[in-house]
Amino acid sequence: MASERIAKHRAAVLRPILELEKRGEPISAAIGDAAWELGLAKSHTWSLYRRLRENDARATALELDRRGPKPGSKRIAQDVEIIIDESLQCYYLVRERSSFLRIWREIRAECEAKGFQPPTRKTVKARLDAMDQREVIRKRRGAEEADKVFAVRPGRLRMLMIDEVHNLLAGSYREQRRFLNMLRFLANDLCASLVVFGVNEALEAVRGDDQLARRLDEHYLPLWEDDVEFSRLIQTLIAAMALEQRSGLTVASLRTILKVTGGVTSRVFIMIKSLAVDAIETGEERITDEAVQAWQPVWTKHAWNIPRQPAAAFG
Template identity: 30%
Template sequence: MNDRFPDEIDEALWDEACRRADAIRSFLKRNPDGATAADVSRLAVEMDVSQATAYRLVKLFRAGGTVLSLADRKRGRPEGHRTLDEKREEIVGTTIKKFYLKRTRPTISQLVRDVQTNCISAGLKPPHRRTVVARLKDIDLQKRAKRRGEQTIVKATTAVPGLFKAPRPLAVVQIDHTKADIFVVDEETREPLGRPWLTLAMDVCSRMVTGFYLTMEAPSRLSTSLCLLHSVFDKSAWLREREITEPWPVAGLRDIVHVDNGPDFRSRAFKRGCEDAGIAIEWRPPGEPHFGGHIERLIGTQMGRLHLLPGTTFSNPQELGEYNSKRHAALTLRELERYIALDIVGAYHQSIHSSLGRPPNAVWREHEGEIPLRLPQDRLRFWLTFLPEQERTLRPTGIHLFGLRYWSAALNTDVGRSDRRLLVKFDPRDMARIFVRRPSGNFVEARYADVTLPSVTLHEAITARRSLLAKGRREADTRAIVRTAIAQRELVEAATKKTAAARRSKASSSKSKVDDGGWGSLRGVDSSKPVPFVEDTD
């Protein structure tokens, strides 16, 4: 199909095309049942072209039926024509795939050098830079940008045909993860720990944040589940613990959750838990960025706010410059969590949203009376469904988990009655209590065996345990340990040698007694004298 329009054709070329069209129309009328070579030869003379060109023009006119189909195309090599031989084409394609389409983003100059090196190594003439660049242009721009991690190009080349809307609050909630653009420090040492992961949930209708979870661990079923639990339950107590006075009115089961195709969202426990509570899961369709666009924009907004904090990594190296994020890091994970919560309830929820033209909190309050507040019928069971679990043996001293010891009076009758390991559910955000499934099938709450201990997170408990082990290693006298080990080794070797020698001596003595009737050798002894009696002490 010709991609040009009649008014785009040069005047002289158009006139020539019209002349040829008239000649071919007359030719076809004269020869409705087919033409001989002589007829085509006369047509070629009339149009002042070669006989082969006449055949070609007749064929084009039959197919197109328009003057435009006869307009001369641009001279030169046809578009898409390739001059490289098959071997060099293969080298160029393979090098682009293996070397250029990587997230390390090598430059075109590096690619050209690599292609040329590979061709020379194969004994072939290297292609020109223009040829290599042409092959890059043959690759779809968005596909190329995705393989190289060029997100700016990906967004610029992605069509967003429409907006996704929800009819009412909690009809659709979107959940996603991101690595926070900031370093946090250890609670005790204040040394940099690393960059935490943030899991956010947002209501599509009102744009309210329904909940979040901050952790040092990579995205998993755990972070997804804890974010969902934070979204569903009332947050009053949670806010009081963090000394936050602004309200966060969002609570209740949502109808649908929108998530991406990550394995954490595909886990059996997460799927079954949602199904059990009547929450439908919809995974983001490939190639439809607007499906999760709301939560992605929210994440971008939250990361932008973190760029004001000490220890920020910003969004790209150009913004970072010479700023040393680790050296300037100042906030602990708990402090960053409180900062994010304050920002959500005190700033984001109260500010005018660009898409809504109103604050999210105002939209939520407006529809609050229309929202069917669905809460789990059995709140404890719903909560336990999404909590992580371990199996532990019930000892006389209680349940031991992550270096912490737990006890409940309800476990008294189970001690020593079964060898079966018990299922233990725990909340990583508060390790002061756990839930143990007894052999009867019922869950009981167990708390610290030492009731004076304060509540800590799982991360804090593991970090403290590592610190104690490290302290123990530092306090150990390594030289004394090595000296002792060598002395023990020498002792064992000497004892082994002594024992072996004694056994050989005993074996030799026993053999002599057997050979001489038990009296030893009489050679060289005066047999006329009596042999003295020797008592056998063995």
């Protein structure tokens, strides 16, 4: 399951910090680096770390919880939903728009008059945020203004690619709903293909909208392996560093890079860039086998140690 994969990845990143804490070393900087690697807010990373520590470092403690109500359940009565919808149509989706407070009071008064439990302000606000934004602007500010805001027309945009979508989790629930609602608009009204990228937490971000999540297929980038393709990647990266001298790394050094980075693309990039910077600062102007063997991750030598099975040698 995706939830299990995410939990195992988080645990692998956070477990080394437990060892640091056992030795009495400060861990604030380590938490910050872990937050960067996981693509999470530092406060969220602290919360995950405490859960891992309190559950004997078990990865299952970090599995994702499904957000929202259970399938088939209802938060409020259908009659109340109808009152909310009619009130929004009457008071909100008009040129002479009322304030949110007045709309909520009208809804509450009508519910009480009919003997229903009134919805909270948060519930009504959530209904507002979930509305089709183009339709909202059209009714409140006119079709011309809506056309200006949503200038892109169906057929002109074929594909929209969004990177680091996991950062959506850093926003409030309201902000997440607005963003996901906008993605639905782009996918539906513009007839555009939608592609989003991110770390494992991207799944959690997209699942905030069940309809959108069902439309997106999940694809995972495989880790690099000990093969010719990885060798070509390293050669390409080193060539891009524009060092003055040629870096002729041995197969042993390539395997060291693979072992230290765990085959994760972003880590490989970081390591090669760091080695290139060191080569320039020392005047070596090339990445040597000795430099590869001596290189350590920035915040702790234990952070990126990922056990790997032996693979075939480079061709």
